[in-house]
Amino acid sequence: MSSKITPAAVSLPKKIKVGVLGATGTVGQRFITLLSEHPWFIIEALGASERSKGKKYIEAVKWKQTIPLSGIGLGGVDGAISSTIDLHSDEGRVADLIVRGCTPEEFQNCQIVFSGLDADAAGEIESAFRSSDIPVFSNAKNYRRDPHVPLIVPLVNPSHLSMISQQQRLHSPPLSKGFIVTNANCSTTGYVIPLAALEKAFGPIESVLVTTMQAISGAGYPGVPSLDILGNVVPYIGGEEEKIEWETLKILGGIIDSDTNHEGTPLKTFDMHQAGGRPSLRVSASCNRVPVIDGHMECVSLRFHRRPPPSPQQVREALRAFHTEIQSLGCPSAPRKAIEVFEEPDRPQPRLDVKGTHNGAAVSVGRIRQCQVLDIKFVVLSDNVSIGAATSSIMNAEYAVLKGIVS
Ligand SMILES: NC(=O)C1=CN([C@@H]2O[C@H](COP(=O)(O)OP(=O)(O)OC[C@H]3O[C@@H](n4cnc5c(N)ncnc54)[C@H](OP(=O)(O)O)[C@@H]3O)[C@@H](O)[C@H]2O)C=CC1
Numbered sequence: 001m002s003s004k005i006t007p008a009a010v011s012l013p014k015k016i017k018v019g020v021l022g023a024t025g026t027v028g029q030r031f032i033t034l035l036s037e038h039p040w041f042i043i044e045a046l047g048a049s050e051r052s053k054g055k056k057y058i059e060a061v062k063w064k065q066t067i068p069l070s071g072i073g074l075g076g077v078d079g080a081i082s083s084t085i086d087l088h089s090d091e092g093r094v095a096d097l098i099v100r101g102c103t104p105e106e107f108q109n110c111q112i113v114f115s116g117l118d119a120d121a122a123g124e125i126e127s128a129f130r131s132s133d134i135p136v137f138s139n140a141k142n143y144r145r146d147p148h149v150p151l152i153v154p155l156v157n158p159s160h161l162s163m164i165s166q167q168q169r170l171h172s173p174p175l176s177k178g179f180i181v182t183n184a185n186c187s188t189t190g191y192v193i194p195l196a197a198l199e200k201a202f203g204p205i206e207s208v209l210v211t212t213m214q215a216i217s218g219a220g221y222p223g224v225p226s227l228d229i230l231g232n233v234v235p236y237i238g239g240e241e242e243k244i245e246w247e248t249l250k251i252l253g254g255i256i257d258s259d260t261n262h263e264g265t266p267l268k269t270f271d272m273h274q275a276g277g278r279p280s281l282r283v284s285a286s287c288n289r290v291p292v293i294d295g296h297m298e299c300v301s302l303r304f305h306r307r308p309p310p311s312p313q314q315v316r317e318a319l320r321a322f323h324t325e326i327q328s329l330g331c332p333s334a335p336r337k338a339i340e341v342f343e344e345p346d347r348p349q350p351r352l353d354v355k356g357t358h359n360g361a362a363v364s365v366g367r368i369r370q371c372q373v374l375d376i377k378f379v380v381l382s383d384n385v386s387i388g389a390a391t392s393s394i395m396n397a398e399y400a401v402l403k404g405i406v407s
């Protein structure tokens with residue numbers, strides 16, 4: 001039985017003060033770009049390592065976004081029309097914020113923090129924020145396997161946020177506001193969205209083969225040395241295949257009642273895609289780094305449990321029709337269409353299609369065809385830094401606000 005969050009009686013959100021941890025990195029910069037246009041969230045504080053602490057943001061960061069940093073405001077934009085500020089006005093500028101250390105004391109005014117922290121630092125820092133009753137929406141891998149931490153792809157399983165109350169209850173001491181929610185690995189996020197659409201339309205998938213071609217920006221800045229990647233393909237990304245194979249099960253699975261704890265309180269657990277007599281889902285991933293700047297491309301072949309399987313045309317229609325709760329609720333960062341389906345035989349392509357028509361918040365699928373070994377195969381393209389990271393965290397937070405989980 002999957003556990004559902006009941007809608008809270010919340011009125012439309014007021015301005016919410018947010019912080020960004022790891023604000024100088026690739027994901028941190030994308031957070032800032034997106035938050036600066038956000039209708040509800042206002043950037044209150046930025047944090048990074050000791051290397052950056054105490055400097056003005058513009059001096060600490062190697063800014064790599066296409067919008068100039070000097071014109072970026074703090075967000076909370078009514079109507080979310082534009083973040084562009086008048087350079088001669090007194091309005092707050094991200095560029096002038098002083099970078100703080102990543103301690104909860106320095107983020108006390110924040111109602112939410114978004115984390116783009118390096119995984120080497122994220123474990124302790126995110127835990128300290130949670131213990132200080134500050135909600136954390138993280139991109140780092142550290143807590144994805146925690147049995148009480150939701151691993152959320154917002155276009156797939158936002159209802160897993162219902163596990164937050166158990167996480168807070170079991171924390172010592174129990175928490176009223178703090179929690180950790182994680183995003184998935186960027187390659188997992190991209191391909192799990194069409195998988196979810198297909199399971200919704202045609203029932204369980206039994207097996208998946210996925211081969212990734214991952215952009216350099218996935219490795220952060222400065223990332224893979226140019227002499228390793230220019231004119232080359234590197235057929236190994238440490239830990240990536242294991243993450244895709246495991247995370248897919250937690251995301252596509254449900255939440256079930258499990259045991260009781262030593263006090264006799266009933267506990268819930270993630271079913272890892274196995275409850276309700278579903279056949280277990282087997283995933284095999286092969287990951288490659290390719291000389292592309294942004295956009296992870298993935299070739300997917302899969303077999304359905306149902307026989308006969310759906311035709312390529314039925315698959316196409318199901319992907320086009322996929323509509324998610326995040327969209328129905330009206331989360332401001334949700335794409336109008338979750339999946340863009342291409343008919344052209346040579347699309348999607350990273351250089352042409354990575355942003356799509358939804359500023360990187362949706363995924364693109366093309367080349368849907370029959371597979372002679374499994375049932376169906378296709379290619380999926382996702383913006384690894386947007387839907388694969390920052391946009392997903394922001395959508396998770398929007399959902400939590402609308403459900404009254406964050407106030
Ligand atoms: N890039 C991508 O496409 C994706 C990345 N992720 C994950 O998101 C996280 C961020 O990735 P990315 O932005 O690419 O990484 P970067 O290496 O570009 O940025 C890392 C950030 O962490 C900060 N940092 C490093 N060490 C510490 C420390 N000891 N204390 C406080 N802050 C620290 C850095 O600050 P400073 O500048 O001061 O060193 C910087 O702001 C990682 O966990 C990554 O695995 C997830 C999905 C996709």
Ligand SMILES: N[C@@H](CC(=O)OP(=O)(O)O)C(=O)O
Nearest residue numbers: 139140141185186214218219
């Ligand atoms: N490893 C991914 C990005 C990433 O950081 O993944 P994770 O958050 O799962 O460690 C890539 O290089 O493209």
